[in-house]
Amino acid sequence: QVQLQQWGAGLLKPSETLSLTCIVYNKSFSGYNWNWIRQTPGKGLEWIGEINDSGNTKYNPSLERRVTISADTSRNQFSLKLKSVTAADTALYYCASFHRNGNDLADCWGQGSLVTVSS
Amino acid sequence: EIVLAQSPGTLSLSPGEGATLSCRASQSVSSRLLAWYQQKPGRAPRLLIYDTSSRASGIPDRFSGSGSGTDFTLTISRLEPEDSAVYYCQHYGWSPYTYGQGTKLEIK
Numbered sequence: 001q002v003q004l005q006q007w008g009a010g011l012l013k014p015s016e017t018l019s020l021t022c023i024v025y026n027k028s029f030s031g032y033n034w035n036w037i038r039q040t041p042g043k044g045l046e047w048i049g050e051i052n053d054s055g056n057t058k059y060n061p062s063l064e065r066r067v068t069i070s071a072d073t074s075r076n077q078f079s080l081k082l083k084s085v086t087a088a089d090t091a092l093y094y095c096a097s098f099h100r101n102g103n104d105l106a107d108c109w110g111q112g113s114l115v116t117v118s119s
Numbered sequence: 120e121i122v123l124a125q126s127p128g129t130l131s132l133s134p135g136e137g138a139t140l141s142c143r144a145s146q147s148v149s150s151r152l153l154a155w156y157q158q159k160p161g162r163a164p165r166l167l168i169y170d171t172s173s174r175a176s177g178i179p180d181r182f183s184g185s186g187s188g189t190d191f192t193l194t195i196s197r198l199e200p201e202d203s204a205v206y207y208c209q210h211y212g213w214s215p216y217t218y219g220q221g222t223k224l225e226i227k
Contacts, residue, residue, distance in 0.1 A: 044218060044219075045164070045209075045218040045221075046218070047209075047215055047216040047217065047218070058214045059214075060214070060215040061120075061214075061215060062215070094163055094164075103170075103173065104173075104176070105154075105166070105169040105170065105173070105175065106166070106175065106176060107165070107166040107175070109164065109165075110163070111163070112163055
């Protein structure tokens, strides 16, 4: 069973770069889409982007200029970088995996990382 | 970008009753690629329904999804206290994937 564990800095100053990493346990990267999603009380759930096992990425156009999602398959990890953060980027960030096997779809989520942007 | 509007905002029902949650999309959802998630306080969302009507592994058959085009429904029958949560719909037909604002289900 896939398990995800995420970590990264929880307190940033405006203009800094947010950096989070998610490690995948009990599964290889193959056949999965690896996502980053954030949640705020005001905007709810917001999809940030994803990377698949071929290294192809998709990003939310609202964040695309500032976001990079990358993967290190040798370490079974994928990462999120969001540059030039502002208070609006304060949120609970989740990594999540989605795996489609035929007609079946399964999800797995990290525990969440609270990131606060404040001067 | 597809905007998803969920209704009602809050639903308060008693155990044993049935719940109907609605999700309306601003444009047609491709290939019925719509999901429902359940989120309890302090927890990550959990996939309940995908591809409009398929239950994720381990989800009881009290949960069912239906719909097409722009109108989708999550139905929960025989409510149990553990069903108290916020429920979100999400489309994943094309980027950007978007979520509804959620329906809070309270079990009295």
